[in-house]
Amino acid sequence: MKKKELQGVKEIARRANVTIATVDRVIHNRAGVSVKTREKITKIIEELNYQPNMLARRLASGKIIKLAVLIPSVTEETEFWDAPLRGIQRAKTEISQYGLQVDSFFFDLSNKQSFIDQANAILESAVDGIVLAPTFIQEARTFAAACNTKGIPYVFIDSTLPDQQNLSYIGPPLFQSGYLAGKLSTYALREKSQLLVVNIATAIESYTYKETEEGFRAYFTDHLKPYPILRVDIHQTDEKSVFRNLQPLFESNPAIDALFVTNSRSFLVARFLEKMNPAPKPLLIGYDLVKENAKYLDNGLIDFLICHQPEDQGYRSIMTLYQFLIFSKAIDKEQYMPIDIVTRENQAFYRN
Amino acid sequence: MKKKELQGVKEIARRANVTIATVDRVIHNRAGVSVKTREKITKIIEELNYQPNMLARRLASGKIIKLAVLIPSVTEETEFWDAPLRGIQRAKTEISQYGLQVDSFFFDLSNKQSFIDQANAILESAVDGIVLAPTFIQEARTFAAACNTKGIPYVFIDSTLPDQQNLSYIGPPLFQSGYLAGKLSTYALREKSQLLVVNIATAIESYTYKETEEGFRAYFTDHLKPYPILRVDIHQTDEKSVFRNLQPLFESNPAIDALFVTNSRSFLVARFLEKMNPAPKPLLIGYDLVKENAKYLDNGLIDFLICHQPEDQGYRSIMTLYQFLIFSKAIDKEQYMPIDIVTRENQAFYRN
DNA sequence: CTGAAAGCGCTTACAG
DNA sequence: CTGAAAGCGCTTACAG
Known part of the structure; x- marks a missing residue:
């Protein structure tokens, strides 16, 4: 004797004394429903706190x-x-x-x-x-x-x-990841240390690099550590250009104890360090666990990679x-x- | 003239010349299908690389x-x-x-x-x-x-x-997370440093702590760094017990430059350090970003928390x-x- | 403006 | 061992 309660649109339709097609029209705000019917259905939908079954919806609608x-x-x-x-x-x-x-x-x-x-x-x-x-x-x-x-x-x-x-x-939150790099680099710093920020990209003007470097520098400002922070922008991403830019820097600044490469090209810097004679061993921080970086992480030339899943x-x-x-x-x-x-x-x- | 390709079970059924009921039986490994039919259907399923439509599945089956x-x-x-x-x-x-x-x-x-x-x-x-x-x-x-x-x-x-x-x-991979803690603690070590491993738990015999500590020690063995590594097991997790156990240790070993707490109770150790006079400032590594740990991370008493999402x-x-x-x-x-x-x-x- | 019907890709009795 | 049919909660033509 007890009428089993129907689910969803069917129940709504039953109560409103219409068919589910009309209910569907109301649910989707489609035209072609009398004001009166629409109101009645809307009210019932609210009463029932109707939640559409997304499974059924996706299944029925062929939309892609x-x-x-x-x-x-x-x-x-x-x-x-x-x-x-x-x-x-x-x-x-x-x-x-x-x-x-x-x-x-x-x-x-x-x-x-x-x-x-x-x-x-x-x-x-x-x-x-x-x-x-x-x-x-x-x-x-x-x-x-x-x-x-x-x-x-x-x-x-x-x-x-x-x-x-x-x-x-x-x-990534760019500023903060640079900030963290700042912190990490302090583990290598001594009294007279210098730091070096390396940007290697054809589009260095990108907002990305600015933010990242600002974060890095902010760490030292915030903590009143006035180490000199050098910077080099390398606009070509080939090995030769990187070497050509870094060589003079290292020759004239022997106290570079920490390097921060602002993108995934840290392996290029590691290659450079590897080939120098005598090889300097600064702390090297880069980005992204790409294969070449992983290799230098493994052999110890890269110390930290900041990654963002x-x-x-x-x-x-x-x-x-x-x-x-x-x-x-x-x-x-x-x-x-x-x-x-x-x-x-x-x-x-x-x-x- | 071109027959539109059917989807899913229907297509399988059509190819196998059976009804979808039989296909369903094979998909769910239910009994009551001849070996021959089963094999034929299985083959077709593989050929089509059939992936069941979970939407339809869940919708049709009332199972919970x-x-x-x-x-x-x-x-x-x-x-x-x-x-x-x-x-x-x-x-x-x-x-x-x-x-x-x-x-x-x-x-x-x-x-x-x-x-x-x-x-x-x-x-x-x-x-x-x-x-x-x-x-x-x-x-x-x-x-x-x-x-x-x-x-x-x-x-x-x-x-x-x-x-x-x-x-x-x-x-977590316990051994390796201990190993990493070993590595991180080296950033604080000097010539004559000592290290301290702190276990705080009512069930210290747990496999967990052994593995973790072994990883920690392994780092120093692997890298031929024979620093003395002290250890203390604290079987009560209240503040008093922690203080009572740590106090004499720190008094007789002033060269403890790095501490490794093998679970989330590092904040108890931080509290201890905070209250000592003069307050020592060893590197402190713990586990898990619980609120109390976050607090001590923020004020600098905890240096690293190892976390496992x-x-x-x-x-x-x-x-x-x-x-x-x-x-x-x-x-x-x-x-x-x-x-x-x-x-x-x-x-x-x-x-x- | 409204309804009747088919169908989305499955599962579930039930029949034989 | 296999099939025919109903149904899950929707959407989509199409008919009137």
């Missing part, structure tokens, strides 16, 4: 969400990007069956035009969301503006730009867009990664 | 998986366990709509009987899987044996026991059982957490 990823291509020298790509791949595998499609576009870190071209390709392909490494400031701004116009949400990965309408930034950055970028697009979830505009310290002793267990 | 968690209760003094519990909670929220139920049972770390009682309560409640902190060796063994008999899978969290049939161990340990424990029970996934018997180094400078970004 298309995401695009625009990041640097992986080369031996920019191996870093292999990790985010793996994370993106993992996210893709996990949720592709829930109606997600991810297309990856790659640009050449030493070629702005390649960024522009790929960005345009994405804009033409009608996507629902974008993961973007905004390496080239102006070009990324232009691209972001285009996305704003089209109403396409985008998240920044690994580095960010100020004053943008990005849905989120997923990457790059695989997880990729994974989270995709997941963030997915949560936003499918579940309309509220998203934190800043999703800072932890600042991990990787040494020879713990690197085997690091989740890169 | 019941998991039980048996971990220490959270007190000010065992605050560590708050983090795994949060992770468990997060996993629960994420997948409860996919048919998961998690019940938590807590025991008192200073009361073996409470462990036994809760363990029995779990055994009586008919669960499908168990997350277990095997703090009390003998009692945990007995419980594990009972689970083996009943065929209930269980995973160890945070610490482990040798030679058990646990589905997995999710926790306790929140994630909880999350993974649940997810591991879920993957195993729902997807029949193969599970790694060892799931080592990374060995994280937390300092004052990076703690704000640590995912505890």
Whole structure:
């Protein structure tokens, strides 16, 4: 005699004396429902505190969400990007069956035009969301503006730009990771020590390097340690250029006891140290557990690598867009990664 | 004319010339399928690299998986366990709509009987899987044996026991984290330094402490650094006992330049150092970013905390059982957490 | 403006 | 040992 209570839309439909099709129209705010019916159904939905079953929803709707990823291509020298790509791949595998499609576009870190071209390709392909490494400031701004116009949400990965309408930034807290590097370098300092900050990149003007170096310097300011901090900007990323720039520095500054390389190219500096005769042995801090860095961590030339779980950055970028697009979830505009310290002793267990 | 390819079980059924019911039987290894049919279907499943649609699966099956968690209760003094519990909670929220139920049972770390009682309560409640902190060796063994008999899978969290049939161990690589502590402590060492290992626990005989300390000592052996390493075992976890044990040690050994506390109770040691007059300032390394430790990290009395993402340990424990029970996934018997180094400078970004 | 029906990819009785 | 059918909670044409 007891009527078993129906679930979800069916129960709503029963109470409202309509069919589930009408209920569905109300739930999705679709046109074609009389005001009266709409009100009645809305009320019931509230009464029941109805929560849609997302499983059923995804299953029934054939809709596919298309995401695009625009990041640097992986080369031996920019191996870093292999990790985010793996994370993106993992996210893709996990949720592709829930109606997600991810297309990856790659640009050449030493070629702005390649960024522009790929960005345009994405804009033409009608996507629902974008993961973007905004390496080239102006070009990324232009691209972001285009996305704003089209109403396409985008998240920044690994580095960010100020004053943008990005849905989120997923990457390191730059200033603080530089700050930590400052602290770590103090373990090598003596009375008369000098420090050296090394920037190696074709796009050193990037906001990233400035922030990082400022953090590094702030540590010494905050702690009233007025060691001289030298700086060298190397605009070519080949071994020769690095050697050519570092050699004179080391010759005229024998008291450099700690080196901070502001990106993953610390292995280039390690190679330089290795070849010097006599080999100096300053404390060397770099970024990212790429293969070449791991090698020098192992043989002791690199002391610390600061890492930001790059695989997880990729994974989270995709997941963030997915949560936003499918579940309309509220998203934190800043999703800072932890600042991990990787040494020879713990690197085997690091989740890169 | 082109036949649209069917999805999933339907496509398999079509190719095998059977109905989806039979396909379902094979997928779930249910009895009542001829060897021939089973083989044919299995082959097709492999060919198609079939991945079941979990959405559909969960939607169609009303089944609920019941998991039980048996971990220490959270007190000010065992605050560590708050983090795994949060992770468990997060996993629960994420997948409860996919048919998961998690019940938590807590025991008192200073009361073996409470462990036994809760363990029995779990055994009586008919669960499908168990997350277990095997703090009390003998009692945990007995419980594990009972689970083996009943065929209930269980995973160890945070610490482990040798030679058990646990589905997995999710926790730190103890030896290596001690080893890293050895390395870190060298930053404070001078010519005549002494080191001190401090164990504070009611159950010091635990395998955990031995492993950790061995790792610590191994670092010095491996690197031919024959510093004297003192050791103190404090069997009471109250402040007074800690003070009473440490005081004479520091009075007779003024050259203790580095201290290694083998669990989360490093804040007790920091409190001791704080109150000494004159206050010594050795390098202090402990475990876990619990509130009291964070406080001493901040004011500089603790230098390094080694952490193992306790929140994630909880999350993974649940997810591991879920993957195993729902997807029949193969599970790694060892799931080592990374060995994280937390300092004052990076703690704000640590995912505890 | 509203409804009847098919279907998403599975699972679950039940029938034979 | 195998199949036919109903149903999980939704969405999507299509009909009226």
